[in-house]
Amino acid sequence: MFGLVAVLVGVVLVVLTGIDVLDAAIAALVALHVLRSGWGVIRDSTSGLLDESVPAEELTRIREVISLNTGDAIETHDLRTRHAGRTTFIEFHLVVPGSMSVERSHEICDRLEAALQKALEGAVVMIHLEPDNEARQAQVVAR
Numbered sequence: 001m002f003g004l005v006a007v008l009v010g011v012v013l014v015v016l017t018g019i020d021v022l023d024a025a026i027a028a029l030v031a032l033h034v035l036r037s038g039w040g041v042i043r044d045s046t047s048g049l050l051d052e053s054v055p056a057e058e059l060t061r062i063r064e065v066i067s068l069n070t071g072d073a074i075e076t077h078d079l080r081t082r083h084a085g086r087t088t089f090i091e092f093h094l095v096v097p098g099s100m101s102v103e104r105s106h107e108i109c110d111r112l113e114a115a116l117q118k119a120l121e122g123a124v125v126m127i128h129l130e131p132d133n134e135a136r137q138a139q140v141v142a143r
């Protein structure tokens with residue numbers, strides 16, 4: 001629509017003023033506008049297909065929710081997050097005492113998953129469970 005109006009304005013201006021270069025200038029503007037709209041369409045349709053990093057405030061929220069729900073686990077580390085389309089993928093390691101039962105560890109995992117899914121709709125949570133004597137910490141999220 002912008003293109004059509006601009007072309008008509010261009011033709012009218014050239015006829016009224018007799019300045020041919022106006023037509024070329026307006027044609028160039030129309031071309032730029034078309035390129036820009038095209039880029040917008042491409043960007044909107046591909047951003048959902050490619051993995052994107054999670055925005056800073058969302059990452060802060062994820063760290064908060066994890067910290068509040070670790071229970072008697074020792075720490076969490078190696079947090080990795082990404083967006084793919086509308087889904088937020090959250091992965092981290094959870095360190096628990098080696099003597100903690102599978103049942104109790106699993107309860108903590110369930111609680112963390114539920115809390116994260118409540119805070120971030122559609123979150124997919126992967127928790128890697130480690131006994132404290134095996135833990136290899138890279139970046140500690142919560143202790």
Ligand SMILES: [Zn+2]
Pocket residue numbers: 077078093130135136137
């Ligand atoms: Zn680990």
